[in-house]
Amino acid sequence: xxxxxxxxxxxxxxxxxxxxxxxxxxxxxxxxxxxxxxxxxxxxxxxxxxxxxxxxxxxxxxxxxxxxxxxxxxxxxxxxxxxxxxxxxxxxxxxxxxxxxxxxxxxxxxxx
Amino acid sequence: xxxxxxxxxxxxxxxxxxxxxxxxxxxxxxxxxxxxxxxxxxxxxxxxxxxxxxxxxxxxxxxxxxxxxxxxxxxxxxxxxxxxxxxxxxxxxxxxxxxxxxxxxxxxxx
Numbered sequence: 001x002x003x004x005x006x007x008x009x010x011x012x013x014x015x016x017x018x019x020x021x022x023x024x025x026x027x028x029x030x031x032x033x034x035x036x037x038x039x040x041x042x043x044x045x046x047x048x049x050x051x052x053x054x055x056x057x058x059x060x061x062x063x064x065x066x067x068x069x070x071x072x073x074x075x076x077x078x079x080x081x082x083x084x085x086x087x088x089x090x091x092x093x094x095x096x097x098x099x100x101x102x103x104x105x106x107x108x109x110x111x112x
Numbered sequence: 113x114x115x116x117x118x119x120x121x122x123x124x125x126x127x128x129x130x131x132x133x134x135x136x137x138x139x140x141x142x143x144x145x146x147x148x149x150x151x152x153x154x155x156x157x158x159x160x161x162x163x164x165x166x167x168x169x170x171x172x173x174x175x176x177x178x179x180x181x182x183x184x185x186x187x188x189x190x191x192x193x194x195x196x197x198x199x200x201x202x203x204x205x206x207x208x209x210x211x212x213x214x215x216x217x218x219x220x221x222x
Binding site: 033035040041042043044045048056058059090092098099100101102103104105106 | 142160204208213214215
């Protein structure tokens, strides 16, 4: 039981490049979330999903896209990377809406 | 908009001293969660409080939810070096998401 896994761990992008951050959970959780954490700050919700095929925007969705074709996977797509997207990205999952969230190890992204 | 503020932002304590972090919401919360994030790590769930005035203990950690359900606190008795990290509260205002506080970074000096 691996929990929530994220790849890659680190990535450096040039301005304007695109990439997909992968997130997989093996706990059969319906709820999945993408957060970003800027240095010294809390977590801001980018997108969330309540089940396969259902996604919705969080607080800071601009510049990102998501899809949820299976219960296990919730990839985050960055289009046209900008320096403001330099951050640590965490994926999390939860079995119910009001319940503990289980976080992945994070992806540290730098855009230069 | 809805905000959850945490104080202090940083706290340095000598090992063995007590530590408290406070979480204050601009709106009434249905419940509140606490997470711990070790340096370079990811947030790890500690506890969830639901009832007004609720107090829960986990060994040296005491969590409290205010009577008005707008504030919460985490108290650590006799800190140890293993307590180092950032402590976040996350409040559920009854909408679609938890609102995370800005966190309190704890350093414990041996």
